[in-house]
Amino acid sequence: MMQFLRRRHAAAVLGMFAAFICLSPARAAAPDVVYFAGIAFTGDAAASEKAFPHLSRVLDTNGSSQVNASIRDQLKTHPAAFSVSFDQLGSIKDASHSVALALAVDRETTSVEHIGDTYKVRLEIAAQLLFFDFKEKQVLGGFPLILDYVDVRGAPPSEDDVLAGFRGMALGTSAHALPTEFVAMLAKASVPSAATRHLRVASVTLADKTRQYLSTTAPTIDADVLRTQIAQEFGKYLAANQKLAILPYSSNKAIGGSMAARFVEGEAYQLKIPEADYEISLDVAGFKKVDQGHNNVNSIFIYGSFVDATIREPLSNHVYFQQRIRQGATKEVPVTQTSVDDWAASYESLLLLFNNFTQAATNPASPWVKSALPDSPDAKAQLSSLAELIKSCR
Incomplete structure (x- = not known):
């Protein structure tokens, strides 16, 4: 049995691994201190068991405490780029003492593929350092x-095997365990500045073709959980690639409550989302799997994602961008592999679409645009309009 624990760039091509994202947003006057609010799940707190079937068990009261204690202990020898407080309370009224930080867990993924006489098990945790200004x-x-x-093993993994894998990722002390990676990121990160204008993913819908695809490739996926994950993923890519402060898709009681508790006025404050100046709507139009051919070694497939994206100003209902975006990703499958996780590959192509689009949003000349957007003057004009909008939000 072979086991590997790695950190991975969120936009890696299928089957490839790289370093995680290092963000360098525009700086404003740095706060005197940032108040650590611990680890929590993003999305609807009531759906955490559906969205995180394994991590919700690992990060029970004791598990969360272990992660928080590990982060605190590691920061003693590997300090952050700014002051992090665990024991003191901040003040919502004081701008230099009003910023909270959480280790926000966005997604867990389990994939099992049968290759010859072995089983390849891949577990994934997507998370972020999430900063919130309560003032x-x-x-x-x-x-x-x-x-x-x-994990490559000779038999299918049991539920206990999968749970143990997530436990090691979340609570372990290895170089690439979640607390260690979080602390390493803190050493490089700076506190993002507040935006003067706000962008937000306001709605995510799944078209009939998408729901049909899910029913055959991933029937256990909860549609509401998926919509929330998609909104969060798009927002993260937009924030990272454009160095923006993005309003959250939905209010989260778990994160909001833990953050508010770090301030003297926190008990009376409810985490609410301000009105956005610009709203983003995403309709996942569908997925495709195309067989590109075979040889004596591999079968080659292309997984495609299609998203209808709209960015508008809600007050005037002016539409800055409204186009269908497409993305393909290639996956080579050994001839000895008897099962393929089509949904994992499809979701990877969707993340690749988000990464490429949010990079090209301020670079209309990007070669990717030619393959992803309609080749029309209208699409080009809208992408240029979107670029100006994003720049105004920095």
């Missing part, structure tokens, strides 16, 4: 990181 009542931004765990 300005807005999310300042996040620094995303992804952990991969790969």
Whole structure:
């Protein structure tokens, strides 16, 4: 049995691993101190058991305490780039003492593929350093990181095996365990500045073709949980690639409550999302799997994602961008592999779409645009308009 625990760039091509994202947002006057609020799940707190079937068991009261204690202990020898407080309370009324930080867990993924006489098990945790300014009542931004765990074994993994894998990723002390990666990111991160204008993913819908694809490739996926994850993923890529402060998709009681508790006025404060100046709507139009051919060694497939994206100003209902975006990603499958996780590959292509689009949003000349957007004057004009909008939000 072979085991690997790795950190991975959120936009890696299928089957490839790289370093995690290092974000360098524009700086404003740095706060005197940032108040650590611990680890919590993003999304709807009531759906955490569906969204995080294994991590919700690992990060029970004791598990969360272990992560928090490990982070605190490691910061003693590997300090952050700014002052982090565990024991004192801040003040919502004081701008230099109003910023909270959480280790926000966005997603867990389990994938099992049968290759010859072995089983490849891949576990993934997507998380972020999430900063929130309670004086300005807005999310300042996040620094995303992804952990991969790969286990090659001679038999299918049991539920206990999968749970043990996630436990090691979340509570372990290895170089690439979640607390260690979080502390390493803190050494590089700076506190994002507050935006003067706010962008937010306001809605995510799944088209009929997407729901049909899910029913055959991933029937256990909860549609509501998936919509929340997609909104969060897009927001993270936009924040990281454009160095923006993005308002959250939805209010989260777990994160909001733990953050508010770090301030003297926290008990009376409810985490609320300010009105966005610009709203983003995403309709996941569908997925495709195309067989590109075979040889004596591999079969080659292309997984495609299609998203209808709209960015508008809600007050005037002016639309800055409204186009269908497409993305393909290639996956080579050994001829000895008898099962393929089509949903994992499809979701990877969707993340690649988000990464490429949010990079090209301020670079209309990007070669990627030619393959991803319609080749029309209208699409080009809208992308240029979107670029100006994003620049105005920095």
